[in-house]
Amino acid sequence: MQPETPLNEQQIFQGKLVTLSLRQVQLAGGQTAQREIVATRGAVVIVPLTANNEVRLVRQFRAGIEDWLLELPAGSLEVGEDPDRAAPRELLEETGDQAAMWHKLGGFYASPGILTEYLHLYLATDLTPGPNQLEFDEHIELVTVPWADVITMIGQGKIKDAKTIAGLMLAGLHRGLIDQKG
Numbered sequence: 292m293q294p295e296t297p298l299n300e301q302q303i304f305q306g307k308l309v310t311l312s313l314r315q316v317q318l319a320g321g322q323t324a325q326r327e328i329v330a331t332r333g334a335v336v337i338v339p340l341t342a343n344n345e346v347r348l349v350r351q352f353r354a355g356i357e358d359w360l361l362e363l364p365a366g367s368l369e370v371g372e373d374p375d376r377a378a379p380r381e382l383l384e385e386t387g388d389q390a391a392m393w394h395k396l397g398g399f400y401a402s403p404g405i406l407t408e409y410l411h412l413y414l415a416t417d418l419t420p421g422p423n424q425l426e427f428d429e430h431i432e433l434v435t436v437p438w439a440d441v442i443t444m445i446g447q448g449k450i451k452d453a454k455t456i457a458g459l460m461l462a463g464l465h466r467g468l469i470d471q472k473g
Contacts, residue, residue, distance in 0.1 A: 338462040352430040374411035387423035390415035
């Protein structure tokens with residue numbers, strides 16, 4: 292049994308990437324509550340790993356926090372776009388890299404308390420570098436970091452982006468680069 296039942300929902304904002312709705316729900320005890328829901332089309336996150344076990348990251352300015360973050364390449368899905376097609380597009384746009392090998396590692400929700408966004412995670416290997424194809428409003432610098440340094444940077448709080456931390460951890464487990472014995 293679900294702990295709450297939606298009663299109605301009102302869309303209050305429609306943007307290019309998100310929709311904001313207010314949802315009225317009835318709780319199991321009979322009371323009503325309001326939920327704020329931010330809906331997206333989903334996104335892809337890519338862990339580009341070089342033959343030398345280096346990760347290709349992007350240093351990107353993020354308007355929401357008005358600061359730069361070190362992140363994995365990622366991007367929103369277009370309407371109806373298959374994530375398997377979006378991942379190579381986003382990798383090329385942000386890094387200029389093309390990958391000969393792709394491994395889908397699953398995915399995860401970004402912030403399910405308010406956000407519907409599901410992030411599809413990919414590992415990209417056998418990279419061929421090239422020029423990136425940034426959109427006009429993106430501020431991105433490409434940064435290549437050895438695997439061991441990336442893990443240290445997470446521990447030191449130098450990588451603060453949740454999708455990047457989750458993506459690196461899942462890719463590291465997949466590749467055997469992280470000890471699971473803990």
